[in-house]
Amino acid sequence: MARNQQEDFDKLSKKLREQGEVTIVNLVELLGMDYVKGLGDYVENLFSTWIKAGRIERTKTGLRWIEKEQKISIPDWDLSEPTLDSEIKEAIRKILLKHRDKKDIWTPQELSEEIYKDSNPEKVSMVDAMVKLMVDVQKVDDGYKLYDRDFITNMSALTIRNIEMVQEEWATLQATSLLTTFLGNTIIVKKSPVRLNLYILMIALSGIRKSLPIQQIFELILKKVGEILKKDFKLPTKSSVEGFITKMDEDGNHEGVIVAHEFSGVFKKARQDGYQSDALEFMSENYDGIAYDRTTITHGQQKVENVYVNILSATTPYFLKKVMDEDFFTQGTGNRFIYNYFDIEDVKLPSEKEEDIEKDVENIFSEKEYNVITADIENYAKELAMLYQKVNKWLTKLIMSKEAGIMWRKFEIKSLKKWKQLMKDTFNWKGNIVNRYPLMALKLSGIYCVSRNYDSILRAQKKEDLQGIAITEGDMERAIDTVMLHHKHLKQLLLVREKVNVKQEEVKSYKDRARAFIMYLKEFPNDMAKQGDLFRIQTITTDSNMMVRYLEIALDEGWYKVVDKTTIKDKEEMKRLGVGTRSVVYQWVK
Numbered sequence: 001m002a003r004n005q006q007e008d009f010d011k012l013s014k015k016l017r018e019q020g021e022v023t024i025v026n027l028v029e030l031l032g033m034d035y036v037k038g039l040g041d042y043v044e045n046l047f048s049t050w051i052k053a054g055r056i057e058r059t060k061t062g063l064r065w066i067e068k069e070q071k072i073s074i075p076d077w078d079l080s081e082p083t084l085d086s087e088i089k090e091a092i093r094k095i096l097l098k099h100r101d102k103k104d105i106w107t108p109q110e111l112s113e114e115i116y117k118d119s120n121p122e123k124v125s126m127v128d129a130m131v132k133l134m135v136d137v138q139k140v141d142d143g144y145k146l147y148d149r150d151f152i153t154n155m156s157a158l159t160i161r162n163i164e165m166v167q168e169e170w171a172t173l174q175a176t177s178l179l180t181t182f183l184g185n186t187i188i189v190k191k192s193p194v195r196l197n198l199y200i201l202m203i204a205l206s207g208i209r210k211s212l213p214i215q216q217i218f219e220l221i222l223k224k225v226g227e228i229l230k231k232d233f234k235l236p237t238k239s240s241v242e243g244f245i246t247k248m249d250e251d252g253n254h255e256g257v258i259v260a261h262e263f264s265g266v267f268k269k270a271r272q273d274g275y276q277s278d279a280l281e282f283m284s285e286n287y288d289g290i291a292y293d294r295t296t297i298t299h300g301q302q303k304v305e306n307v308y309v310n311i312l313s314a315t316t317p318y319f320l321k322k323v324m325d326e327d328f329f330t331q332g333t334g335n336r337f338i339y340n341y342f343d344i345e346d347v348k349l350p351s352e353k354e355e356d357i358e359k360d361v362e363n364i365f366s367e368k369e370y371n372v373i374t375a376d377i378e379n380y381a382k383e384l385a386m387l388y389q390k391v392n393k394w395l396t397k398l399i400m401s402k403e404a405g406i407m408w409r410k411f412e413i414k415s416l417k418k419w420k421q422l423m424k425d426t427f428n429w430k431g432n433i434v435n436r437y438p439l440m441a442l443k444l445s446g447i448y449c450v451s452r453n454y455d456s457i458l459r460a461q462k463k464e465d466l467q468g469i470a471i472t473e474g475d476m477e478r479a480i481d482t483v484m485l486h487h488k489h490l491k492q493l494l495l496v497r498e499k500v501n502v503k504q505e506e507v508k509s510y511k512d513r514a515r516a517f518i519m520y521l522k523e524f525p526n527d528m529a530k531q532g533d534l535f536r537i538q539t540i541t542t543d544s545n546m547m548v549r550y551l552e553i554a555l556d557e558g559w560y561k562v563v564d565k566t567t568i569k570d571k572e573e574m575k576r577l578g579v580g581t582r583s584v585v586y587q588w589v590k
Helices: 005-019 024-030 039-046 048-053 082-098 108-116 121-132 151-162 168-181 212-229 241-251 264-271 278-288 318-322 326-331 354-364 367-393 402-422 429-435 437-452 454-459 473-499 502-523 531-537 544-557 571-577
Strands: 021-023 056-058 062-065 137-140 143-146 199-204 255-260 292-296 300-304 308-315 337-342 397-400 528-530 560-563 585-588
Touching: 005 021, 005 024, 005 039, 005 062, 021 024, 024 039, 024 062, 039 048, 048 056, 082 108, 082 121, 082 143, 082 367, 108 121, 108 143, 151 168, 151 212, 151 367, 151 437, 168 199, 168 212, 168 255, 168 308, 168 337, 168 437, 212 255, 212 308, 212 367, 278 326, 318 473, 326 429, 337 473, 367 454, 397 402, 397 437, 402 429, 402 437, 402 473, 429 437, 437 454, 437 473, 502 528, 502 531, 502 544, 502 585, 528 531, 531 544, 531 585, 544 560
Parallel strands: 199 308, 199 337, 255 308
Antiparallel strands: 021 062, 056 062, 137 143, 292 300, 528 585, 560 585
């Protein structure tokens, strides 16, 4: 009698999922049949694809469901469907990970046979294409093998592969910032309680893809990890000290990263109150992990413990002239940043060769390529969520190897000698910068240690699995190299600083802010509002003189018109009427 195999399959898989392990006899009885020779084979044949894929395994008495292997999809994929690329990559990763102790190297034919139970040329070609896109797989002889990923190296490679013209050092710093965001506030270097948070700032001209990798990779992963863990890791970008403390206190969220696509305005506002402003001091405290403790009229005394704040931002050379002065470093905030400078000469333009252009176009407008990067972002988000949980639960301290400790100590002594030499001139701000380098190296060595042990942490099943993780001499050497590269960039920035055309940068900056300010007209009825209503918004700036400046720029650009008893187009006439007159009505020019 013919049987409905799909119905039988559904019944048996449900039973296995519910009970975990079931005898062949019981499964056959579930089908309403007596156990006779051959029916056991029938049951096993129903599950053969899942047995081979590692979702079910045979025991002495029957079959056992393997819950942890569910991500491997059953065969018979439609190769014409591009959305399945991510499933193929996931299956390849699972196979290489599961069998790495028994079989290290796999050919595309072997992987195709394991995934599809078939190795015809079309399927082998698909597997070969997918495995080449996996940053954690390397080519060995005629096959491929999975290696322990260094998170920063692999994430940087992912960024460079998908964002054209991005600078390698900038991609690396973003990967570093992404990793340290999820290390939480419990990791400390044993030498002293040093948290591994970082302040990172890139300075480059407009149009050099400063923000694109942040938007298309960094922030997407940040958001998805937050969704998985139900915790917002993105901290307020623009806020008063009081507002920042209040939000952190209300949300109970004391850790994360401030992602600012244009940071000049934040610092400029902080500097308006003069040297040693409250905002700059607050930024320095964030870096050092000092508890927020402020008394305000509105909220009284507020104290937030265990703060862990990172900053990742990019800005234009305007920052150099208007913010990055000696006071910025003497006060201390400027000394806490890792700087990256991207000169226009460093930009690598795409190839002009006809064949390269054709290949680029295929990738740029390919839904398949979009699905591949989307899958990579999804996978990294899941992994970072897992890393965050295991690090905060099990890896509460990083120990320092003797060799790494000696290397760091020598670097510290060398830095102190340079600091002492520079400080012979009273309050030499360059001495303050050098004095921060040992701490910066200490933080980076811990981050690089976690990055290097990324896969080991993900595979850990208990706290004891992470006991051997320690900062090595290699981690420290890498950290010191990064600090010295940062020093090189900082020296470049100080030279470039003298050549910055502030007026040109300032005009562009003012125009952007003027347009943003006047755009609020569109939120009022008929796109019209009194000046007083606009001034009360106080979103762009609280400085009334700056608002007047924005209004003048916006009028020059023709973005609005002044409406009183008559329509006034002449700027001088508008001034006569009175820019400071809050009863003047403005209307957006569509």
